[in-house]
Amino acid sequence: MxxxxxxxxxxxxxxxxxxxxxxxxxxxxxxxxxxxxVQHHIEACAKVPGxxxxxxxxxxxxxxxxxRFLAAAQQEFKIPIRYLQEYAALGTAGGIYHFRDQxxxxxxxxxxxxxxDVCSEFPLQEMLDxxxxxxxxxxxxILGTTANRTQALNYGxxxxxxxxxxxxxxxxxxxxxxxxxxxxxxxxxTPAIFQHIGQVFQRxxxxxxxxxxxxxWQRAEVIRLEQDVFxxxxxxxxxxxxxTDGFWSQIKSAGSAIYASRLYLNQYSQSHPERLAQNxxxxxxxxxxxxxxxxxxxxSTAVLGPNVSIGEGVTVGAGVRIRESIILHGASLHxxxxxxxxxxxxxxxxxxxxxxxxxxxxxxxxxxYAKIDSETLFRDGxxxxxITILGCSVTIPAxxxxxxxxxxxxxxxxxxxxxxxxx
Numbered sequence: 001m002x003x004x005x006x007x008x009x010x011x012x013x014x015x016x017x018x019x020x021x022x023x024x025x026x027x028x029x030x031x032x033x034x035x036x037x038v039q040h041h042i043e044a045c046a047k048v049p050g051x052x053x054x055x056x057x058x059x060x061x062x063x064x065x066x067x068r069f070l071a072a073a074q075q076e077f078k079i080p081i082r083y084l085q086e087y088a089a090l091g092t093a094g095g096i097y098h099f100r101d102q103x104x105x106x107x108x109x110x111x112x113x114x115x116x117d118v119c120s121e122f123p124l125q126e127m128l129d130x131x132x133x134x135x136x137x138x139x140x141x142i143l144g145t146t147a148n149r150t151q152a153l154n155y156g157x158x159x160x161x162x163x164x165x166x167x168x169x170x171x172x173x174x175x176x177x178x179x180x181x182x183x184x185x186x187x188x189x190t191p192a193i194f195q196h197i198g199q200v201f202q203r204x205x206x207x208x209x210x211x212x213x214x215x216x217w218q219r220a221e222v223i224r225l226e227q228d229v230f231x232x233x234x235x236x237x238x239x240x241x242x243x244t245d246g247f248w249s250q251i252k253s254a255g256s257a258i259y260a261s262r263l264y265l266n267q268y269s270q271s272h273p274e275r276l277a278q279n280x281x282x283x284x285x286x287x288x289x290x291x292x293x294x295x296x297x298x299x300s301t302a303v304l305g306p307n308v309s310i311g312e313g314v315t316v317g318a319g320v321r322i323r324e325s326i327i328l329h330g331a332s333l334h335x336x337x338x339x340x341x342x343x344x345x346x347x348x349x350x351x352x353x354x355x356x357x358x359x360x361x362x363x364x365x366x367x368x369y370a371k372i373d374s375e376t377l378f379r380d381g382x383x384x385x386x387i388t389i390l391g392c393s394v395t396i397p398a399x400x401x402x403x404x405x406x407x408x409x410x411x412x413x414x415x416x417x418x419x420x421x422x423x
Contacts, residue, residue, distance in 0.1 A: 044122030121246035351398030358387035
């Protein structure tokens with residue numbers, strides 16, 4: 001049966017928690033485990049037999065980096081990939097409804113919808129098999145996973161029938177505990193979903209017609225899958241949840257990109273062993289999972305890992321120690337620097353013997369169902385200790401310490417800083 005996939009990539013006013021990194025590159029192209037975030041989605045979709053086309057949907061202006069990425073991905077995965085630009089932010093369902101003709105063109109029997117800011121094993125084939133075993137041909141499937149009781153409140157919560165897995169109740173970010181099963185932002189729909197979104201659209205239009213004085217931006221086309229569609233579909237026998245035990249995390253903040261990188265690097269040992277660096281004579285010392293871009297130059301006395309990814313054209317000097325960090329392309333780490341829990345921005349330079357360190361925002365390792373908390377930037381008037389982020393083209397002098405700080409692009413520092421945002 002012909003299948004398609006839609007990847008929702010959002011737009012420039014989204015991803016604000018990802019600043020200063022999203023200033024330089026659209027968030028979906030930010031490298032996680034050595035490849036752009038959204039490439040993990042495309043790889044997973046390309047593996048599904050019968051998948052004919054991948055559509056990226058968002059409200060980024062046509063962007064040179066995005067066009068280049070799509071052209072390269074089409075060649076690599078031998079599948080048509082197109083970008084459909086929304087004229088405004090239309091919500092998770094508004095976008096697919098607006099472009100429904102493009103999605104249905106070529107007679108797709110079913111299509112996946114994936115949010116770009118999640119990292120996952122993407123059990124897409126399993127979702128297809130599950131749908132064939134449960135429900136009729138017009139049923140829809142949400143990918144769900146288990147969270148702990150307190151964190152579940154930050155997600156869409158699903159109450160399902162224990163035997164059939166039919167969704168009986170759906171609440172987006174409830175104020176009190178509803179269920180430990182949460183929505184992963186990955187769905188399998190059939191064309192029948194457009195009928196349900198269409199009903200919400202008509203209802204919105206009628207409500208707007210009654211409120212003559214309503215604001216212009218409150219368009220009828222802005223429709224959210226979670227609050228507007230799933231809440232209504234729950235209990236109708238049409239919506240099912242497929243629970244995965246595989247890894248899953250949101251990538252909302254820059255800190256969660258390091259955690260997502262770790263999850264993907266762990267998966268590489270099965271899926272892409274060629275992407276993991278090995279200990280070789282005359283090469284750097286590798287501890288755990290490390291990705292090094294072929295163009296990077298890393299001194300043989302450097303110690304890297306676990307969970308490190310080194311981007312294109314990066315230079316790493318003698319005696320450098322890097323752990324739990326992402327080093328983006330063109331950065332230069334001079335001799336004996338120490339970089340821990342940090343994202344080093346494009347073309348940044350860290351001087352000799354400097355130490356750049358952040359505080360990891362990992363989920364509780366003792367709770368198998370813990371998820372990463374999306375921390376607020378400030379707590380009680382203070383900057384929450386988090387990973388350190390250097391924006392692009394930042395220069396850190398020799399022999400200073402930068403701790404739990406965010407440095408905006410194009411800054412040249414002259415001293416040590418801790419717990420600060422350097423504007």
